Amino acid sequence: MKRSGLITTKIGMTRLYDDAGVAHAVTVLSVGDCAVIGNRTMEKNGYVANILGVCEARAKHVAKPQAVAAEKAGVKPYRKVVEFRVSDDCVIPSGTQLSASHFVVGQFVDVQATSKGKGFQGAMKRHNFGGKEASHGVLKAHRSLGSTGMREWPGRVLKGKKMAGQMGNETVTVQNLKIFGVDDAENLVFVEGAVPGANGTFVLVTDAVKKEQKELPVPTAAKAVETEAKATTENNVAE
Numbered sequence: 662m663k664r665s666g667l668i669t670t671k672i673g674m675t676r677l678y679d680d681a682g683v684a685h686a687v688t689v690l691s692v693g694d695c696a697v698i699g700n701r702t703m704e705k706n707g708y709v710a711n712i713l714g715v716c717e718a719r720a721k722h723v724a725k726p727q728a729v730a731a732e733k734a735g736v737k738p739y740r741k742v743v744e745f746r747v748s749d750d751c752v753i754p755s756g757t758q759l760s761a762s763h764f765v766v767g768q769f770v771d772v773q774a775t776s777k778g779k780g781f782q783g784a785m786k787r788h789n790f791g792g793k794e795a796s797h798g799v800l801k802a803h804r805s806l807g808s809t810g811m812r813e814w815p816g817r818v819l820k821g822k823k824m825a826g827q828m829g830n831e832t833v834t835v836q837n838l839k840i841f842g843v844d845d846a847e848n849l850v851f852v853e854g855a856v857p858g859a860n861g862t863f864v865l866v867t868d869a870v871k872k873e874q875k876e877l878p879v880p881t882a883a884k885a886v887e888t889e890a891k892a893t894t895e896n897n898v899a900e
Contacts, residue, residue: 666867714739751880762882769869774858778830833857
């Protein structure tokens with residue numbers, strides 16, 4: 662079983678207490694208006710996936726290809742659109758509004774986001790180099806990189822050499838974070854620990870691939886509620 666993930670927005674960090682009074686540092690993620698706007702099928706696309714969108718966008722802020730695709734699908738354009746590959750039993754119908762109840766308290770998740778950009782940084786900050794001595798003949802080279810290549814062989818700088826350069830602003834995945842709590846009223850998910858990215862960053866949250874998950878709503882909590890309501894209506898009609 663492979664369930665769909667959610668597109669969330671990072672709100673910030675706070676501190677919550679468990680039943681024993683122990684404080685936990687948690688990251689607050691908002692599910693917002695995350696909804697399923699389409700599906701990929703094995704017959705048509707060669708794989709199975711749910712297409713999710715979040716944060717409805719104004720028409721003038723949407724590129725023409727995205728606007729045409731949204732019009733063909735019969736949905737509104739969204740700022741962020743992501744595909745989540747799923748198993749056949751976890752396909753969610755298009756138009757389904759997803760909620761924070763998609764995740765269960767105590768389960769483990771993997772989060773993916775774009776880290777904060779730090780600009781051009783030296784080797785000490787970027788790669789945790791120790792630097793040179795503060796005295797004993799070292800002159801204006803305390804934080805320098807040091808030698809980068811050899812003489813006769815190989816006579817060049819090897820690929821992958823750790824040097825100064827752009828730091829941050831890259832896709833980062835953090836695995837096995839625990840869901841501390843879920844707020845259905847505000848549509849918030851509380852994840853223990855730090856999540857990459859600045860506040861306002863889009864964060865993809867999926868079930869942890871390296872942990873065995875049990876008793877999760879399939880394909881999602883919203884679908885389960887819809888099914889239960891439909892069953893109740895049918896029973897009432899039958900009576």
